[in-house]
Amino acid sequence: MEISGIRAGRCLTGHLDIDLGDLQLHAAISGSGHPLLLLHGFTGSVETWSPLRPELETEYRVVAIDLPGHGRSSSPPDPGRYSLRRFASDLVRVLDEIGVGRATVIGYSMGGRAALHLAAAHPDRVAGLILESTSAGVSDPELRKARAESDAELAAFIERQGIAAFVDRWEMLPLWESQTSLPASTRAALRAQRLENNATGLANSLRGAGAAVDPLSESELAGISAATLLVAGDLDAKYVGIARQLAHSIPHARVRVIPDAGHAVHIERPRAMLDAVLEFLGGHVPVRADTPGV
Numbered sequence: 001m002e003i004s005g006i007r008a009g010r011c012l013t014g015h016l017d018i019d020l021g022d023l024q025l026h027a028a029i030s031g032s033g034h035p036l037l038l039l040h041g042f043t044g045s046v047e048t049w050s051p052l053r054p055e056l057e058t059e060y061r062v063v064a065i066d067l068p069g070h071g072r073s074s075s076p077p078d079p080g081r082y083s084l085r086r087f088a089s090d091l092v093r094v095l096d097e098i099g100v101g102r103a104t105v106i107g108y109s110m111g112g113r114a115a116l117h118l119a120a121a122h123p124d125r126v127a128g129l130i131l132e133s134t135s136a137g138v139s140d141p142e143l144r145k146a147r148a149e150s151d152a153e154l155a156a157f158i159e160r161q162g163i164a165a166f167v168d169r170w171e172m173l174p175l176w177e178s179q180t181s182l183p184a185s186t187r188a189a190l191r192a193q194r195l196e197n198n199a200t201g202l203a204n205s206l207r208g209a210g211a212a213v214d215p216l217s218e219s220e221l222a223g224i225s226a227a228t229l230l231v232a233g234d235l236d237a238k239y240v241g242i243a244r245q246l247a248h249s250i251p252h253a254r255v256r257v258i259p260d261a262g263h264a265v266h267i268e269r270p271r272a273m274l275d276a277v278l279e280f281l282g283g284h285v286p287v288r289a290d291t292p293g294v
Contacts, residue, residue, distance in 0.1 A: 017072070018094055023081060025094060026072035028064045031057030034127070034285045035103040037091070038064040039111030041133075041264075042205060043170065043194045045071030048108065051270035052277070060281070063098065065091070067111065068209070069201025077200070082208030084110075088117040092125055104128040104285055106277065108266065110209060113137060113216075119228075120220040128284045129228040130277055133239045133263045136246060137215025148212035155203035166202070167194045178235045178262025190267065221249040228253035229280045233261030233268065 018025045028046040036056060040048040046064035056062050066073035068082045068090075076082070091114070095103060104127045107115030112134025119126040138144040158166045170176075171191065179187065207213075228250050230243040234257050247253045256276045261269040 015072075018097060020090055020093060023068055023076055023090065024074040025068070025090065026066040027094065027098070029062065029098065031060055031062045033060045034281075035061045035063055035095075035100045036281075037095070037100075037103040037105045037115075038062060039105065039107040039114050040064070040067060040070070041109030041111050043070070043167075043197060043202065044108070044111070045193055045196065047071070047193050049266070052266055052274055055274055056277070060285075061100075063094075063100065063103065065094065067114065067205070069205040070197055073201075075198055075201030075204065077204070079204040079208035082205050083214060084114045084117045084209050085121070085214050087114055087209070088121045091118050092122050095125060101125070102127040104130065104281065106130040106132070107134060108132040109134060109263070110205075110211075113211070114209075116216055116221070116224070117214075119224045119226050120216060123223075123225050126226045128280065129224070129226050130231065130280055131228065131243075131246070132231045132265055132273070133233070133236060134230070134246070135211060135239070135242045136221055136249070137213070138211045139215045139217075144212045144215070147210065151206040151210040151212060155206040158199050158203045158206075163195055163197060163199055163202070166199075167191060170194070175236075175263050178233070178268060179264065182268065186267070218249055221246070222251065224250050224252075226252065227280075227284045229276065230255045231258060231265055231273065231276055232256075233258050233263060233265045235260065235262040239263060 015028050018027060038049050045066050049064050053062055068087065069075045102125055105115040105118060112131040115129055115131060116136055119129055138147045230246055230253055232239040232243040234240060240257055243255045247255050258265050258269050258272045266273040
């Protein structure tokens with residue numbers, strides 16, 4: 001494994017690119033203290049977390065990762081390389097390289113599913129889970145088939161029409177209706193960040209890491225030992241319901257519903273999201289940092 005961009009060491013800060021051979025992952029690291037691993041959603045990047053990071057990094061070591069095919073991470077040609085089960089192992093390698101033993105993982109949407117895979121496969125590396133607007137994937141066979149077909153069609157559209165046309169289509173989804181009341185500057189920044197992605201990365205992310213690919217089983221969810229906070233916005237009724245279902249499957253989970261928020265709680269109601277995160281961290285993070293030398 002090679003690190004480029006800044007000097008290697010256990011107290012790395014700044015932006016770095018971690019070469020895993022067939023995949024390069026981009027990370028942004030800041031602050032010190034107990035490590036927080038931040039995983040964004042589909043079409044996002046490390047910049048997704050800009051509403052939360054300034055306050056979090058005053059007390060914690062914040063490690064934000066661009067998922068495969070997103071932001072400044074690479075976009076492999078094989079959709080199978082985007083598998084969240086494989087990404088869980090990639091994350092362990094990243095944590096090893098930057099000197100982090102156990103981290104509290106904050107995952108949004110697709111990033112939340114990645115966090116669940118990490119917690120299920122590598123429980124010794126997860127001190128806690130904060131999952132925002134997250135599912136465990138689509139397990140019902142009929143719904144899973146329909147979702148796979150829908151994602152395949154959208155992936156082909158991205159490759160055929162390009163990023164700009166895709167973003168136009170994506171932003172018209174009912175899922176984002178609650179964002180129409182956001183300031184124009186916030187919506188413009190979201191759009192600009194989405195446009196920075198590339199067609200290959202987003203298309204293959206849908207094919208290899210979509211909600212129809214490798215859903216977690218009930219036994220995997222039942223085996224998650226980390227304390228878990230499930231966050232959803234009350235305007236996103238679908239994911240409020242999913243959060244409550246997950247709370248029945250994950251042993252040490254509870255639900256926090258944020259008023260006047262839709263799917264992207266951390267963008268639509270950042271103060272309320274921060275309060276929920278800090279309250280959880282105050283009750284569940286280790287007394288000392290789990291990162292030697294920090």
